Amino acid sequence: MDGIFGSRSAVPEVTRPAPACVLVDARDGLAQEAFEAAAETLFTAVRENGMVALWIRRSCGELGHYPRRAAEHGFTAVACANNPARMSPGGSGGPVLGTNPLAYAVPRPDAAPLVIDQASSGTAHVNVRGKAEAAEPIPEGMVVGPDGAPPPTPPPPSPARCSPSAATAAATWPCSSNS
DSSP, X not given: OOSTTOOTTXXXXXXXXXXXXXXXXXXXXXXXXXXHXXXXXXXXXXXXXXXXXXXXXXEEOOTTHHHHHHHHTTOOEEEEOOOOOOBOGGGOSSOOXXXXXXXXXXXXXXXXXXXXXXOSBSSXXXXXXXXXXXTOOOOTTSEEOTTSSOOOSSOOTTTOEEOBOHHHHHHHSOOOTTO
16 A cells, blocks of 8 residues: 555456456555446446345545545445554543444435434544644543553554444443342
């Protein structure tokens, strides 16, 4: 990769291995560029089949972009992604889960699409890394250090890990027998 956000010289390869499947090799480039390279093939496949699976591999990028673009063309869309373990739920001593982003969009007549883009962590890992690199404080509860405790302020560039979102954290903490 040429930089943190991917190769600037990557040319995505788009294939359609099945009628309702579009595969894009982003070649370590931005996923948004890979999506745009596949958009015409994707939208044609949706019109022909009613539903299509799009896989973009070897990439990075904001997840909400893809369903938003599909909704702009009148389609309801859902996107999800896998990623490395960067979250320490329930006070665990190490990262055990990815942030498991999920995004969806619904077209609306005469209005911008409704787009929901979320993750199970309280913030995106890129935000934690950016604050750490700039030596800026991170809001309390957003990250934990290697020992599971809040890191010093400012945190080190690594190994701070994302904490679960409030809803996820509430679901992972053990309940007392008195509640």
